[in-house]
Every structure is written in structure tokens, then in C-alpha cells.
Amino acid sequence: MPTLTYLDAIRQGIWEEMERDPSVFLLGEDIGAFGGAFKVTAGMLEKFGEDRVIDTPISESAIVGAAVGAALMGMRPVVEMQFMDFIACGFDQIVNMAAKIHYRWGPAVPIVIRGPSGAGVHGGPFHSQSNEMWFVHTPGLKVVMPATAYDAKGLIKAAIRDENPVIFYEHKFLYRRIKEEIPSEDYVVPLGKAAVRREGRDITVITYGAMVWTALEAAQELEKEGISLEVVDLRSLLPYDEELVLASVRKCSKVILLHEDTRTGGMAGELAALIAEKAFDDLDGPLLRVTAPDTPVPFSPPLEEYFLPTAQKVIGAARKLAAY
Numbered sequence: 657m658p659t660l661t662y663l664d665a666i667r668q669g670i671w672e673e674m675e676r677d678p679s680v681f682l683l684g685e686d687i688g689a690f691g692g693a694f695k696v697t698a699g700m701l702e703k704f705g706e707d708r709v710i711d712t713p714i715s716e717s718a719i720v721g722a723a724v725g726a727a728l729m730g731m732r733p734v735v736e737m738q739f740m741d742f743i744a745c746g747f748d749q750i751v752n753m754a755a756k757i758h759y760r761w762g763p764a765v766p767i768v769i770r771g772p773s774g775a776g777v778h779g780g781p782f783h784s785q786s787n788e789m790w791f792v793h794t795p796g797l798k799v800v801m802p803a804t805a806y807d808a809k810g811l812i813k814a815a816i817r818d819e820n821p822v823i824f825y826e827h828k829f830l831y832r833r834i835k836e837e838i839p840s841e842d843y844v845v846p847l848g849k850a851a852v853r854r855e856g857r858d859i860t861v862i863t864y865g866a867m868v869w870t871a872l873e874a875a876q877e878l879e880k881e882g883i884s885l886e887v888v889d890l891r892s893l894l895p896y897d898e899e900l901v902l903a904s905v906r907k908c909s910k911v912i913l914l915h916e917d918t919r920t921g922g923m924a925g926e927l928a929a930l931i932a933e934k935a936f937d938d939l940d941g942p943l944l945r946v947t948a949p950d951t952p953v954p955f956s957p958p959l960e961e962y963f964l965p966t967a968q969k970v971i972g973a974a975r976k977l978a979a980y
Contacts, residue, residue, distance in 0.1 A: 774866055796821070861911075909941070
């Protein structure tokens with residue numbers, strides 16, 4: 657099996673879907689001759705031509721609006737946001753058009769809006785945000801955030817084939833750092849299904865995206881102290897895998913909720929409510945959140961390091977829970 661980076665796995669998944677289905681096409685800023693800001697679409701203009709790899713003006717609202725119209729006419733557009741921070745400029749088209757058209761009058765809106773998100777690369781407050789909860793709160797959308805190269809390919813293929821609008825977050829810190837053997841044969845990873853990345857017995861850590869690797873690093877260190885973490889990777893945030901989450905909570909009875917997003921209104925709070933409602937009697941300690949603070953992402957490398965959740969912060973929370 658070939659070894660691919662997280663970035664190349666996404667690129668290969670899109671490429672294969674374009675070969676498989678002529679209704680799939682791409683649009684976004686600098687995705688053609690330049691190959692995209694991070695080179696996810698490199699070579700696609702030469703392979704598929706300018707009718708299927710379309711460079712757009714710098715107008716996210718126009719890009720998403722065009723994609724919604726194309727989807728309603730039977731196409732399957734894949735939109736690149738140069739940085740997911742700029743998705744805010746297309747917000748109305750996403751939450752008031754793409755997300756609600758099926759509810760209002762029935763047609764499918766099979767679009768994927770994908771791009772780099774997250775911090776850790778000193779991009780500052782406008783190129784480093786984790787803004788997934790804007791869309792997790794919007795019925796009619798699906799929201800996906802892969803942590804591994806295998807999942808990145810399988811989930812992008814599943815997203816392109818889905819009949820619903822899918823917001824697909826790619827953590828830029830993982831693009832070239834994560835590598836994995838990828839099967840040559842066609843496969844998809846189903847949307848809405850979580851995965852247990854590490855079996856454990858004492859504390860469940862529920863997380864997603866780049867923080868999966870932070871949780872695994874913490875679990876490896878804590879194993880030396882006799883504390884066993886189970887790491888659950890949500891993969892999909894909307895819908896999320898309630899069944900697997902509750903099964904892991906009931907198994908371990910103590911829970912850490914970990915995400916890179918800021919604290920208030922984050923996915924951790926949603927999961928805490930679910931666990932309190934449906935697994936309260938299974939808990940042997942308080943639900944602990946390890947998140948970024950409620951500030952913009954700092955540009956300064958030392959401040960960004962302080963801002964981000966780390967393995968040491970997870971370890972501190974786990975020690976507190978283990979002693980509870």
C-alpha cells in the first residue's frame with residue numbers, strides 16, 4: 657500500500673471522485689494553475705481541464721452561491737476556501753441557502769466546502785481559527801474533521817458522494833506531518849461514525865482533528881503512571897456518533913472533553929450535556945474540558961503555544977480525574 661500524507665490523501669480522494677463521476681467539479685481561489693494555497697489541487701487543471709477546475713474571483717459569497725446553483729442543476733461542486741477563516745464571507749449562502757433548501761422545497765444540495773483550519777503554524781488570528789461550531793449549530797449541514805490520512809481520503813470521498821452540504825475541515829498542522837499507508841482500492845469512511853483510536857480503561861478522552869494526536873501523546877505518557885486513557889476520535893461533528901461516545905463513557909466512567917476550539921459554546925459543552933443527560937449514573941467524577949481559552953488565536957509563537965491545548969494540559973486533567 658502506498659504511504660500518503662494527510663494532504664495527499666485528500667488530494668487523491670478528490671482526484672478519484674473526479675475520475676469516477678463527471679458531475680464533480682472544483683471551484684475556488686487559485687486552485688487552477690497555482691494548484692491551491694497548500695497544493696491540494698495541484699495537477700488537476702492539467703488533468704481535468706478548465707471546465708472542471710475553475711479559478712474564481714476573491715468572493716466567498718459568490719463562490720458558494722455558484723456552487724449551490726450548480727448543485728441544484730445536478731452537479732457536485734467541491735469548493736475550496738483558501739483558509740476556513742474566510743468562510744465567514746460566504747456565511748449567508750451556507751447557513752441560509754445551502755443548509756435550508758432541502759427543508760424548504762425538497763431538492764438535494766450535494767456540495768462540499770473544504771479547506772485548511774486550525775492553529776499551530778503561527779498564522780495569527782485570521783488564518784488559524786477553529787470555527788466548526790458555527791456550522792455544527794446549523795441544521796441541514798454535515799460537519800467533518802478527519803485526524804488521519806486514511807480518514808482524510810475516506811471522508812472526503814464520502815462527503816462528495818453525500819446528498820447534503822458538507823463542511824470539511826482539514827487541519828493545516830497535519831497536512832504534511834501525518835503519513836499513513838492508504839489502500840489502493842476504493843473505500844469510503846462513513847459520515848457520522850466515530851473511532852476508538854486507543855483502547856483504555858480509566859478515562860475517556862473525546863476529541864477530533866489534530867487534538868487526537870495530542871490525546872494519544874498524553875495517553876502514552878500516562879501509561880507510565882498506570883493511568884489508562886481511551887481516545888475517541890469523533891471524525892464527524894454533525895451528526896456525531898452518540899452511541900460510541902456513550903459506550904466509551906460507560907466503560908471508563910471518567911471523561912475529558914478535548915478540542916482546539918475556544919471554550920464557550922464549543923463541542924465539549926454539547927458533549928457534556930449529552931453525557932449528563934444520558935450517562936450521569938455511569939460517571940465517577942466531574943466532566944473536565946481541555947480547550948483553548950476564549951480569545952482570538954495569538955500570532956506570537958509563545959502566546960500561541962500557551963493558547964493551544966497540549967498533552968501536558970491533558971495529563972494534568974487526567975491526573976486530577978484519576979485521583980478523584
